Amino acid sequence: MKGMIQGFTTQIEALNDAKISVNYAVNLAEQTIPLEGGEGLTFRYVGSAACAHCGVSMINAGWDYCVDCFRSLARCDLCVMSPNRCHHHKGTCREPEWGDSFCMQPHVVYLALAHVPKVGITRAGREWDRWAAQGAHKALRLMTVPTRRLAGVVERHLSQWITDRTDWRKLVTGQRGDFSLTELATDLRQRTPDLVRFRSDQISATEVECALWEIDPLETHLSFPIQNYSPAKQLRVDAKEGVVADNLQGVIGGYLLLSRGVMSMQSLSRGDIQLEVSAPVVLEEPLQKSLF
Ligand SMILES: [Zn+2]
Structure with a gap:
């Protein structure tokens, strides 16, 4: 099966109140193919990336x-x-x-755990998608607020104690930390007992009064389709590296996990890459260096 990559689909299924499973598929021009791991994938750069908004073709590949x-x-x-x-x-x-x-619009401030706990924000109702996109293996809601800006202000305040960054290298090599997010949530709430301090000339009292801490935050656990993790190396398909063939070992948080490194799904979705999905491909052995 072969076609131009148009994007990827993330399918999220709730297994119970506290557990969701994340699965992926690639959208080619004619068909959608589930990515389960074990497939051979051959990527070919065919050029002419298109602007993700207006569709004009761009010479400067690498931009959305x-x-x-x-x-x-x-x-x-x-x-x-x-x-x-x-x-x-x-x-x-x-x-x-x-x-x-x-x-x-209402936004949620959350804690998510990949390798270390991080604080983040997303539009209310989109939490699962956001946590899946970050490759979090567990997460919980801390607070719901009326606007993205107030969520950003709270996030920035909490980031003095807890990071707001993730490290893709740790994500794709499977370094998972174990922390209780529930305990962390209690601790952060004690450090920020009221939100009144966020009121300013730019954030109205009504907005702050509508900000609500989650009373009994529940950890949600996420599972991803992973057979093996990958080396921490970003593989690219571009004008210079025209063809890359490798076997899929899993997918997590926006990355295809291949045997020789990872590919960011976003970088493959600009309309300039053709994909062939096949049985596992035979990988060439690295060339033996002559001793002489
Ligand atoms: Zn444009």
């Missing part, structure tokens, strides 16, 4: 958006990476309507 979209879309603004810098209330959002539907 063209230069014009990068300058005009609110989702490319700095505040998407640093939500506490949201400036919607000043009337300077690049796309105020998009901001209304994306940012000015």
Whole structure:
């Protein structure tokens, strides 16, 4: 089976109240193929990446958006990476309507554990997708707040005690830490007994009053399709590295785990890579270096 990669689908299934399983499929032009592990995958760079927003073809492969979209879309603004810098209330959002539907909506502040516990935020209702995208093996909700900006302010406040970063190398090599998120949640709540301190000229009292700590936070456990982890090496398919063939060993948090390294699913979704799915491929032995 062969086709241009159009993207990937994440399927999330709740096994019970506290357990979800995450599965993946690749979307080719004509069909969707489940990625279970054990398949041979051959990636070919065929060129002409397209802007993810306007579809214009881009010479500068490696980017998701063209230069014009990068300058005009609110989702490319700095505040998407640093939500506490949201400036919607000043009337300077690049796309105020998009901001209304994306940012000015209830958000959840959560704890997720991959190798170390991290604090993060996501739109309420999208927690499972977010935790799956980060490769967390457990997570819990800390608080629900009315806007993305307030979530960003709380996240930044909590990040003085707990990281807001993840390390992809530890994720793909399977270094999993074991911490009780419930205990950590209790501890963070004690350190931040009330939210009134977040009130300022930019965050209204009503907004702060609507922020609610989760009373009895429940840990959700996530499982991913993994037979083996990978070496911490990012493999690329581009104009220079035209073809990469390897066997799939699993998928976690946005990475295909291959026998010789990993590929980021985002980097494969720009419309410039063809994929052939087959029986396992025979990998060439590394060339023996002559001693002479
Ligand atoms: Zn564009």
